[in-house]
Amino acid sequence: MAEKFTQTLTRNDLPAFLRKLADACEFAPEYDFPDCTKAKKIRLAIKDEYGQLTVKLKVSAYADECELCGNCEFESKSTEGLPPYSRLKKRMATSFKVIFKSLHQNSIPPEEAVHDFITDSRLMTKYPGNGDQLYAEYNKLTDTLEEAWQQNNLQKFHETVDALNHMKTECHHNFK
Known part of the structure; x- marks a missing residue:
């Protein structure tokens, strides 16, 4: 609000x-x-x-405060205990943009943005009908991203972010 x-x-x-x-x-x-x-x-x-x-x-x-309050009109639209898909996608877009910009400006992305993106990525692949056939590959890239982050391997992290960006573009082109 x-x-x-x-x-x-x-x-x-x-x-x-x-x-x-x-x-x-x-x-x-x-x-x-x-x-x-x-x-x-x-x-x-x-x-x-x-x-x-x-x-x-x-x-x-x-925006997340709205989801947490329980009095929101969006509360009824969530499926199987998951947040509404549109809100999840907006959060993912925000965290991914911060990560992508940081890496391409040769700086380390904020820990919270990386954590939120990985968490939301795992949630996103639980929604049926939004590119299910790519979910297995997306989950592997998410695992690689998390592993690279935990190992402080920024080169691998950067490469994985670029691969995720390419996959996102392909998926949105085919399923949006």
């Missing part, structure tokens, strides 16, 4: 507002300022309107 916050400031008040936003990203905010500590997305728009600045802040909480 997104929280919206709008405020009108002078240009001189803007640095104090930005400091307040920085504090809200580190610590629980004071007063009625949105909590940014667990935000998935923060959108900030600042518009100068005749010398007055209109500041609009939109803070979106982590």
